[in-house]
Amino acid sequence: MKCNLIGGEWCAGPTSRQNINPSDIDDIVGEYARADAGQTRDAIDAAYDAQKSWADSSIQTRATALDRAGSELLSRQAELGALLSREEGKTLLEGIAEVARAGQIFKFFAAEAVRTKGEKLASVRPLVEVEITREPVGVVGVITPWNFPIAIPAWKIAPALAYGNSVVFKPADLVPGSARALAEILHRSGFPPGVFNLVMGRGSIVGNEMVASTRVDALSFTGSVETGQQLLEQGARQFRKMQLEMGGKNPLVVLDDADLDVAIDCAVQGAYYSTGQRCTASSRFIVQNGIYARFVERMTEALSQLRVGHALDPDTDIGPVVDEEQLRQDEAYIVIGKNEGARLVYGGTAVAGRTRGHFLAPALFADATPRMRIAREEIFGPVACAIPVASYEEAIEVANDSEFGLSAGICTTSLKYATHFKRHIRCGMAMVNVPTAGVDYHVPFGGAKASSFGPREQGTYAAEFFTTVKTAYTKAYGEST
Ligand code: ADP
Numbered sequence: 001m002k003c004n005l006i007g008g009e010w011c012a013g014p015t016s017r018q019n020i021n022p023s024d025i026d027d028i029v030g031e032y033a034r035a036d037a038g039q040t041r042d043a044i045d046a047a048y049d050a051q052k053s054w055a056d057s058s059i060q061t062r063a064t065a066l067d068r069a070g071s072e073l074l075s076r077q078a079e080l081g082a083l084l085s086r087e088e089g090k091t092l093l094e095g096i097a098e099v100a101r102a103g104q105i106f107k108f109f110a111a112e113a114v115r116t117k118g119e120k121l122a123s124v125r126p127l128v129e130v131e132i133t134r135e136p137v138g139v140v141g142v143i144t145p146w147n148f149p150i151a152i153p154a155w156k157i158a159p160a161l162a163y164g165n166s167v168v169f170k171p172a173d174l175v176p177g178s179a180r181a182l183a184e185i186l187h188r189s190g191f192p193p194g195v196f197n198l199v200m201g202r203g204s205i206v207g208n209e210m211v212a213s214t215r216v217d218a219l220s221f222t223g224s225v226e227t228g229q230q231l232l233e234q235g236a237r238q239f240r241k242m243q244l245e246m247g248g249k250n251p252l253v254v255l256d257d258a259d260l261d262v263a264i265d266c267a268v269q270g271a272y273y274s275t276g277q278r279c280t281a282s283s284r285f286i287v288q289n290g291i292y293a294r295f296v297e298r299m300t301e302a303l304s305q306l307r308v309g310h311a312l313d314p315d316t317d318i319g320p321v322v323d324e325e326q327l328r329q330d331e332a333y334i335v336i337g338k339n340e341g342a343r344l345v346y347g348g349t350a351v352a353g354r355t356r357g358h359f360l361a362p363a364l365f366a367d368a369t370p371r372m373r374i375a376r377e378e379i380f381g382p383v384a385c386a387i388p389v390a391s392y393e394e395a396i397e398v399a400n401d402s403e404f405g406l407s408a409g410i411c412t413t414s415l416k417y418a419t420h421f422k423r424h425i426r427c428g429m430a431m432v433n434v435p436t437a438g439v440d441y442h443v444p445f446g447g448a449k450a451s452s453f454g455p456r457e458q459g460t461y462a463a464e465f466f467t468t469v470k471t472a473y474t475k476a477y478g479e480s481t
Contacts, residue, residue: 007046008046011042013036017173017176018030021086023353029086032180034205035200035205037206043199046193051165054164055135059113063111064110066107067107068190070105074104077096083177084175086311088175089320089321101441102153105155106154128476131472132470133472137467138218139217140166140167142156143203143207147277149177150179150182166195168197169183169196170206170210183196219231248447249376252282252284252286252435253396254291255411255417256288258411258413259433262433264295266431268303270436272303273437280407280438283384285387287386287387288389308362320353333383342369343365365386368385403450404450405450408430409435410425412432428456441458
């Protein structure tokens, strides 16, 4: 059994779970511990005990440990990328790129640790000086989803540790392998025992215990809206600092003046890569009438060329859906779309592979309307719909008509529409002639409306969540006023 990491010790769980390859359900990736409430409390206590001395550690100590972790991730990206793709189902290229990104994130925050800065200002009172400093928040709980098994943990854990917090990390139950590999790396990178703890297991047990604990000062979560909302309500009672990244129903607007090749590239990459299992995936193509028919035709052509199959096969473009439950949800939405009157122009059916996996042909609905469920609800699979519109004005209205606001894109060659879109689209990340999914690691990530709550993740903005600000006033000693 692959164990949990608590206070620097590897601890077997009271129970365990088999990690199953979604490309081949006969392939067991490994047996991983599942913590119970008691073990979760032990991890929280270990983090609590270790936090104060970590907060006092030198910025060089933190930077060196983070940099070492980043170097190991980068040097083992091929091996860890294969593990990630095996347990989650994204293609090998995507798996390797994700591990590389995790490595870059650790290196970025290694450098940020030594750049921790404050401000010194004059007071409005004579002989008094004001200092503004950033301090650690304390014990940070990190709860992550299955779709980015190493990058999302990295972009929460690295800044938490960089700014002097200790961490209790609960990965998604479906993908403990990458989390466990990351824990092994952190264990030997120079963090004192208890500064970083791994508790694998179920949300309803491990996650719940983290939320209930009065020793967890801040919680950074990525997952579903329902769970996020529940965590927020519980966290509010304890005035806990919360950062929630949740769903998306991301639009890609394609105007008549768009370069069609660019638009097709953005649409295919944004909606279907990583099997569409990204919170930034495009799922609504909002297309102007003049280009609509050509867009649908070219998309159908492009989708028919994508090879769906085993994530580790070199010629695979689209890996499997993550598990049977998610596959059933995707298929249910195909039925919903058809019943609502949208026209399924490609895919949406199960595909047989060389192994027993959860393969689904990427699906495109045409002639959808903004009120349809397939145009409003997050499906989280390789399923998108095209909505025809008459004008740019109608396009942005439809794009903004969503409970979500994570990422939004436009394909246009017009500066007028591009600049208007960037200013008026209600979302956290606006994309012009680039896919809605696929973001840089050194700039803020997050959304508006029901997509996000709390300060942004990543880049220098991560400091907003992982530190707390203190204002100190000092009067010069012995001076008369
Ligand atoms: P997803 O569909 O992306 O997995 P979830 O919200 O179901 O979204 O899960 C995201 C993360 O939240 C997972 O690590 C999951 O185990 C955890 N989780 C689920 N339910 C709870 C809960 N009640 N309390 C704390 N964490 C939870």
